[in-house]
Amino acid sequence: xxxxEPDEASWQYVSRKLIPARLIPLWITLVLxxxxxxxxxxxxxxxxxxxxxxxxxxxxWLTWIIVRQVTAHAWSEREDDLVVKKGRMWRSVTxxxxxxxxxxxxxxxxxxxxxxxxxxxxxxASPGTDANIAGVPxxxxxxxxxxxSSRGEAQLAGL
Amino acid sequence: xNDPIPSLPARGPMVVYRAPREWTRLHPISPLLGGWAVIGxxxxxxxxxxxxxxxxxxxxxxELAHLVTQSILWFAIGVVVILALTIGLGYLQWRFNExxxxxxxxxxxxxxxxxxxxxxxxxxLQAVDVVxxxxxxxxxxxxxxxxxxxxxxxGIALEYMRLGDAxxxxxxxxxxxxxxxxxxxxGADASVDAVAQALATGGEAPADAGAGTGADGAVAAEPAAxxxxxxxxxxxxxxxxxxxxxxxxxxxEERLVYKVPLGRLLLSIVLSGPFVWIVSVAVAFGVAVLVxxxxxxxxxxxxxGASLFTMLPxxxxxxGFFWARLSGGFGFAAGLAEDGIRLRHGLTETRRQTVPPGRxxxxxLEQSLLWRHQDWWRVTINVAGYQDDxxxxxxxxxVGTRQEALTALWLVLPDLGDPDPAGTxxxxxxxxxxxxxxxxxxxxxxxxxxxxxxxxxxRATDRALMIRRGRLxxxxxxxPHERTQSLGLTQxxxxxxxxxxxxTVHSTNGPVKPVAAHLDLEDALALLESQAxxxxxxxxxxxxxxxxxxxGIRD
Numbered sequence: 088x089x090x091x092e093p094d095e096a097s098w099q100y101v102s103r104k105l106i107p108a109r110l111i112p113l114w115i116t117l118v119l120x121x122x123x124x125x126x127x128x129x130x131x132x133x134x135x136x137x138x139x140x141x142x143x144x145x146x147x148w149l150t151w152i153i154v155r156q157v158t159a160h161a162w163s164e165r166e167d168d169l170v171v172k173k174g175r176m177w178r179s180v181t182x183x184x185x186x187x188x189x190x191x192x193x194x195x196x197x198x199x200x201x202x203x204x205x206x207x208x209x210x211x212a213s214p215g216t217d218a219n220i221a222g223v224p225x226x227x228x229x230x231x232x233x234x235x236s237s238r239g240e241a242q243l244a245g246l
Numbered sequence: 247x248n249d250p251i252p253s254l255p256a257r258g259p260m261v262v263y264r265a266p267r268e269w270t271r272l273h274p275i276s277p278l279l280g281g282w283a284v285i286g287x288x289x290x291x292x293x294x295x296x297x298x299x300x301x302x303x304x305x306x307x308x309e310l311a312h313l314v315t316q317s318i319l320w321f322a323i324g325v326v327v328i329l330a331l332t333i334g335l336g337y338l339q340w341r342f343n344e345x346x347x348x349x350x351x352x353x354x355x356x357x358x359x360x361x362x363x364x365x366x367x368x369x370x371l372q373a374v375d376v377v378x379x380x381x382x383x384x385x386x387x388x389x390x391x392x393x394x395x396x397x398x399x400x401g402i403a404l405e406y407m408r409l410g411d412a413x414x415x416x417x418x419x420x421x422x423x424x425x426x427x428x429x430x431x432x433g434a435d436a437s438v439d440a441v442a443q444a445l446a447t448g449g450e451a452p453a454d455a456g457a458g459t460g461a462d463g464a465v466a467a468e469p470a471a472x473x474x475x476x477x478x479x480x481x482x483x484x485x486x487x488x489x490x491x492x493x494x495x496x497x498x499e500e501r502l503v504y505k506v507p508l509g510r511l512l513l514s515i516v517l518s519g520p521f522v523w524i525v526s527v528a529v530a531f532g533v534a535v536l537v538x539x540x541x542x543x544x545x546x547x548x549x550x551g552a553s554l555f556t557m558l559p560x561x562x563x564x565x566g567f568f569w570a571r572l573s574g575g576f577g578f579a580a581g582l583a584e585d586g587i588r589l590r591h592g593l594t595e596t597r598r599q600t601v602p603p604g605r606x607x608x609x610x611l612e613q614s615l616l617w618r619h620q621d622w623w624r625v626t627i628n629v630a631g632y633q634d635d636x637x638x639x640x641x642x643x644x645v646g647t648r649q650e651a652l653t654a655l656w657l658v659l660p661d662l663g664d665p666d667p668a669g670t671x672x673x674x675x676x677x678x679x680x681x682x683x684x685x686x687x688x689x690x691x692x693x694x695x696x697x698x699x700x701x702x703x704x705r706a707t708d709r710a711l712m713i714r715r716g717r718l719x720x721x722x723x724x725x726p727h728e729r730t731q732s733l734g735l736t737q738x739x740x741x742x743x744x745x746x747x748x749x750t751v752h753s754t755n756g757p758v759k760p761v762a763a764h765l766d767l768e769d770a771l772a773l774l775e776s777q778a779x780x781x782x783x784x785x786x787x788x789x790x791x792x793x794x795x796x797x798g799i800r801d
Binding site: 091167176177178179182183184213214216217218242 | 395630730731732733734735736737738739742750752753754755759771774778781782785
């Protein structure tokens, strides 16, 4: 069965650069731990090497998940609302009307900045609204924020 | 707004009387009402003074008293210093605690070392409450809580002022806020002065207040004309037209809608899950002691004694629950007035809440299994802006009959957009499957939701979305379309296998979190689309006037 497909606008998928942005911190952590375990194994018993091997498998699995997640993460600007979809195992779609947006936040850590991507987070009056678009190319993020803000202002409805 | 200042001389008949336009301090007694600390000190002094006389005969205690008496000077000094410090600090805090009514917002600043500035925009005003903690109530004082939409901790608490002042200011703020909203909608000048002017002249002289085109002025005058029938009975607009010096904006006329009798409240607490649990534990323990031999009883006793420490927090939690239910529902009365829904309740702390028209974001009707026999319901609501003590402020009806629950819902949502609202909601409350035009949960969900799937359902009327769920404890969510924040659809791996999905309506912070679980994927997708559309249409037509005419306050 098909998942949510808006008919007016097409999906805009997030930048593939989000994959390295998520993989690099993951693998740095994993490699550090694995290195420690390998040294420990060399000092004590070879059996300890099972742990880094398992970690390696977990890392590969997580990598696969991240690739799948990023390729499923997309947004679509429709006439009255913004639609964000994400996830493959646990799929979710969030529809945020422009008139309900309180403010739009753009943030980028050092790694994201180096890769030239940013995270756009939408805030409504509801804490339940989970609408963030990770991995939007920087220039596009600024444009998106301005566009969303101006549309939000134009359509802003009282709470 | 950006209107130049010349509107100042035109202030003529000043409506804004209680709400000062200049920085103003609160009542000087405030620091003393704030905490029990001072009272504690006072009581301890009193006790100490009395102590020697009644400790007389006992020698040990006399000895002790003697020992202490030697240092009585030090004690007294200590007390004086603490007292002076408390009062001094309280005084300092009071000096720096000021508020004023600005052109678009109420401003509040406080703090000696760490300054804090807050403002509550009038057009975002969500609720104004008059709260009286025990001590303040004894002396006739109250604090005013102003809640606005938006971020964390955005509310303002003005502690304390005389009860009369607090109520007058609440009435004034609500009137002005309604005026500001109206002015914004008609495109007129929405600054406080202009609105006060417009209110004072009854909208008949839009020459300077209703700035802009003549068409705007005409629109602005329209709602005022609508209120004409009330002019004889002291309509707000007429009262606010009183000249300067007339002390108050009286409260909008109130019509009592329902009350909760104490007997029913107590019985409802007895019939609540935690109470039954406590009683059954006690009974089980008693039976165990009786039935078994004494030795076994002793074993039980030791076990019980050992577990007392672990039980204690749980017990306290339960007591807290009973207390919250009792105190929150004590003397509960709901009324209807032009400035919104009025709620009054509280045992030690009385709270008078006013939720302006149409500001309720979502409502939930719930019935626990034990209440089913009496067909009692509890109604809770989400109001944007309330951040703390949610439970105390979000109850619309602590316990009531089905009819009262329907009435409570009608207060929130007078026009359900359905030819037979009572019948529809009744079916929502106790129907199953597709009864009452509901879209039931998918049958395919019964694998992982065997208990409830038959009782889940969702239905959209013209004005609101209703979600039903629960088999033992029944629940109905009602969200007006125009209050929908955003919508969500989620699906886990198991759900995908079975072709079902969860549909969520995101509402503001509060106890009501509407979710329609396990809908057929096709239904869920269709609902997402149609609900987005309906929310859009709803947003376009929402007005407070609509609420007033729907509840019958205005034609």
